[in-house]
Amino acid sequence: MEWYEVGLGLLGLLMFLIATGVPIPFALAAASLPFLWQIQTFETSIASAELKLWGVWIDYILLAVPLFVFLGELIGKSNIGPNLYQFLHQGVRVRGSAAYGSIGACAGFGAVCGSSMVGALTIGGVALPEMLRLGYGKRLSSGVLAAGGTLSVLLPPSLILLFYGIVTDQSIGDLFIAGVIPGLILVTCFSIVVLVWGILKPGDIPDREDAVKMGILQIAATIAPIGLIGLVITVAIYAGIATPTEAAAVAALLTVILAFGVGG
Template structure:
């Protein structure tokens, strides 16, 4: 069987299964099975499938995923995220402090949680009612919070960077540290966007809030937990003290202690965080397992390598290849969520980028930024519906989308900057070696 028969067959089956409403993990697995049976026969394929699925569930590196998910759920169900937003908002008495505070709180939350949706849900659940009460324009407030949640995807630890490292077999620690400067730069671009918005439409942003400044005790309670959790993750991984999995375990334990001690977490909230983590991992675990089968079939028939050779045979410039890949992901992101895209497409795309001469750490950052764009583009922009849901229908989905457009422009600008100046992503990892 030729490689292009396999590639087109997998794609066709996948489209059919997703089109009839089958969940993506099952669609991936079922699309893989006919080709797996062709390779090994029924009995051998059954045994090898079981071994591959079991290998995913006992993989030490993958253990970091549920731990980081659990960490984010704990913060979301305690007052740690709410306290951080209040600190950022009340601590700065300038016009637009609630918008700037939302961006800063999302960035701080991103330093301890790698989920975009959890970031928007946690900070947005506190900030959106406050900004509405203060008189912020609905498009601005919803756009700030939907886009702000994407900072959790770029600022480490990031689940997308973690999955990218697993699929491409690149250093997760280097990927995490490569995301620091682009993440901070994107935070700054978001803040500049709010400033320009305020200058263009002064009525959209109320004057400075005269709420009392937080006391030293309130500052420590709000900032201390995020600082400690972020410090444990950052120092332990980048100093070589612990692997990402070990850092995730220690930070999850620390988060549990802090959430109970200063975050107001209840036993009921703790149980809800556990069950929410299990529900999330039930889906992600199936997706990871199915992705392994899908990737095995692709690799066996050398589909990624053949696709790379096909593209290179046309003598396309590396820039042209990169542009085509970015456009492909922006379009695909309108219909699929980032984790699914990672396991469906990345096994084929990353060998192509490697053959075109791009550094995989650098491409990981470009890829992650395109995933941020994906969660803000309709019709399947997860963060859009999270913010609209928080508003309880008071903000139409159209206003949320329009509010995100300037921030989407910031992400496009950041991609251009990372392409023009690769050191934005590669400088920090290079000096840490």
């Protein structure tokens, strides 16, 4: 078969399987096997698939992925993530602080987790009801959280950059560093959008927010866990003390301890 026939056949079969409700990992496998049988025997194809699966499972670098996801789940299930939003909302009192706080909390969460889904669910579950209660517009509230959730893909430790580094055999530490500036630019752009939105549609941002101001000790106790986790990951990877997998393991263990201390 020609290469374009294989490509079109793979794409068509994959889209058909996904449309019928087959989970994506199984759809990918099922779509590739018929074309694999064109160049290998059935027994050889099965053996190749088994070896490939085994190679993925024992890949040391890929262990960082479930560790970072586990770390994010711990932050989401405990009070560490919600407390970060409360600090950025109540500790920094400006007009639109809940919207700015949502962006900042998503960025801070992304700096220790790397999973957009976990970050959006954790911060969104706390921030969206609070913003609606305070009188923020529904479009602004949902838009801020949807945009802020994407920051975890870019800000290190990003799972997408981790996968890219593994596939292309690039330095994961260098890729993480490369994501910092674009991530900060996005945070700034999102904040500017909120500022302009407040000018064009002042009714979507309340002039006065009914929220209790946080004390200094409460602020310190709120930002300390996230700051400590982020510091461990950053210093360990960028200083060459540990690999991303080792840094993820140490950070996950530290998060377990902090999660018990902070509570859930």
